[in-house]
Amino acid sequence: MNLRATAAVLSLALLAAACSSPTDGTATPPTSATAPSGRAVPYGGAPKVKNPLPDNVLSSDPCQALTPQQITEQLGSALTGKPDSDPVPSCSWINAETTASIGVSYYPARNDGLSNAYTNVKPQMKRWDALPPIQGFPAVAYATQPGSTPNTCNVLVGVTDRLSFLVDVAPRTSKMGKVDPCPLAADVANDVLTTLKQQAGR
Template sequence: MRNTVAMLGLAALAAGCSSTTAGTPTASSTPTTDPSAKTVPYGGAPKVENPLPDNALSGDPCQALTPQQITEQLGSAITGKPDSQPISSCSWTNPDTTASIGVSYYPASNDGLSNAYVNVKPQMKRWDVLPPIQGFPAVAYATQAGSTPNTCNVLVGVTDRLSFLVDVAPRTEKMGKVDSCAGAADVANDVITTLKQNAGG
């Protein structure tokens, strides 16, 4: 099951949001922005200086990580569970440790990192601008403040309009003891390696 932080990001990024009484964004029927009418980047988001091809995220998110990478992250080569709602994504959970990883691909209509800077950042208690991951701008965010959130998301811009999200939750006994944002950044690095290989780079 995808974690709350990831779903918050999905709702805000995938279709725009409006706060409910609980402060959780709800999806609307139209995107927050019209990509043909707004120039990216905006909202303080950085430009992607060396973007991947426009079809970089057209594949299956369950192929974003190799069995070896999954084994290194979760302890065994677990089969990913695909999902297409509200966007194309895949999740891996180790049943023995409850550690989990999710990867989601966002289409160009979401305006890449710009959307997150405008719609997600104000709702997060932790928002870290990360050093570029293999040259691609990235941010880490969580609904929990502090250095050891139970779950964390890392969003990476592969073009000014395309981005992918990694969400990570550590094993139960490490909850609140390790920085899941660091783990999510490691997984994001693995995803970029795979995407670059697929793009012939």
């Protein structure tokens, strides 16, 4: 699933989240924040972000989420990112020679963060892995293909209970179907978090 398709899945899931009501039957702690969708976050089994970044952390350009050095380490060349804003702010880097690619998308508060993904995206995926926290932030890896070597992998990281960013990674053609792209996506997510924390003064 490419970056635009992944963004579309999460955006459609946002609509479902906004139109649905809680079904997990769990009580909402009175201290939980209420998300713009009208539901208390977190929900759907999503973990709480214990040490959130500031609410404006995703207001910057996603093309600045990775440094040229990080792009070179991941894709072999300091490629220029291609920005997009449909349906959410995003940026993609593609190595034309190897077809390896990275995408980064920033999801706004109305998306309900990881809660939306646990509730609406998880049932659509063939692979769903709750990851160990990345720099203390909860994350999940998922793919539309089952098994350990999907063609692409997405890692979604919650930076607050309402805000999240997505990393979409596809390995080079020669390694597609031979390597697991999810650890690669987690590595990129770690780089993005380093950038965001620096921007937040942490």
